Each structure stands twice: as structure tokens, then as C-alpha cells.
Amino acid sequence: MPTIQALGKTIECDQGANLRQVLLNAGIELYNGKAKLINCRGIGTCGTCAVAVDGEVSPPNWRDKTRRSLPPHSPAKNLRLACQTEVLGDLKVTKYDGFWGQGERILWTPDAPSPQDSTT
Template identity: 35%
Template sequence: MTGSGPETVPLTVLDGDDRTELAVEPGRNLRRALLEAGLSPYAAATRRLNCGGRGLCATCGVRIREGPAPEHWHDRLADRFGYPRLSCQVTVDGPMTVELVDKLVWGSRARPESEE
């Protein structure tokens, strides 16, 4: 890699009690990075039935605990109202921490801080 940027950035993935540390090339799509590492952002029912990362089905949602601010309009609305952000619409440009979401099909709203 040429230039002054890092060759990889850390991506921490939380899945229940499991924590996985990945090294991801900057500019990678979050959904693709997760799938290539064997970590699925999908529910069991949507692992095969999804839009393939085009931002249409809303089934690849994850909670971004540390990472980029939302840029895509859908991403901004999801963040604003407490829904998971679509991993297919997020670019890994720096260190990130994401949490895979337990869901039947689509992600659920975040619980208020008082309930956590």
C-alpha cells in the first residue's frame, strides 16, 4: 500500500459474550468485512434471503459502538431513532467497535439507557 495511511485498522466485533478483533483495510465495506471473517450481520432467516448489500432490505443491521458518524440518509435515521445501522452502508475508515444484533428478521430498537 502506498501513501501515509495505515495498512489496516482495528475492527472489534461483539457477539453476545464473544469478542473478535479483526484487522481491516481502510475503505472496506463493513458488511463484506464481517462476512469474510465468518461473522454474519444477518438473522438465520435472512442469511440467504437478503439484498446482497444494496441497502434495500434492512436485514444487515449492527450497532456501532465506536466508529464513523452516519452519512447515508437511512443510516442517519436509524441512528437517530435507535435502530441498528446497515452494515452494507458503512465504510471502515478507522478503528471501530460494532455489536451484532439478536433479531428474528430485522433489528430491534435500542432499549432506553434505564433498561440496560
């Protein structure tokens, strides 16, 4: 079973599991600010569940590629939409600031929350 490291937690999941669902089920806050209330609930249209992923995941599908090609995202930034990503092996996940998770400041890492972060 693959393991996911995020926000200081290590979570086991089935191979092929949806990254968004695994993180949310583990109690990991995936959305920043008002995106907690206003998001597409996993259909890949809003882009608020963007995370940096280190490890083996499915290739980006057309929804992931399309949404990340539109501002404020950039295809040049190494992010993925958690809702459109299947876990294929062990992962380390990092979340950035900004409504869409597109910012430069790290909110949480695989190991823990960022020291300068008091709220997500």
C-alpha cells in the same frame, strides 16, 4: 489499519472498507434467522444487516437513513446498516435479535456471543 472487534474476533481491514464485507469475510454471521437467505446482498434496501457500531465510521448515506427510518427500524435507535458503512477507524460492533437486527436482546458483542444465545 483499523481494527474491528466483533463476536470475540479482532479483524484488521483497510480504511474505507465496507463493514458488511469485512464481517462476512471474517466468518461473522451478520444475518439473523431466514435473513441469511433473504437479504438484499448489500444494496441497502432490506435493513437486515443492522448493527450497533462504536467507533469511527462514515456518516449515514441516504440509503442507510431511508431504510432505518422505516419500520421495524427506528431512526431513534443507534444502529447502522453494515452494507452502507465504511470503516474509518477502530470499531466495536454489536448485533441484536429480530429479523432485521432491530430487537432489544443482544446476540453478540465485540467480545463474544451473548450467554443466553444458542443460535443466531
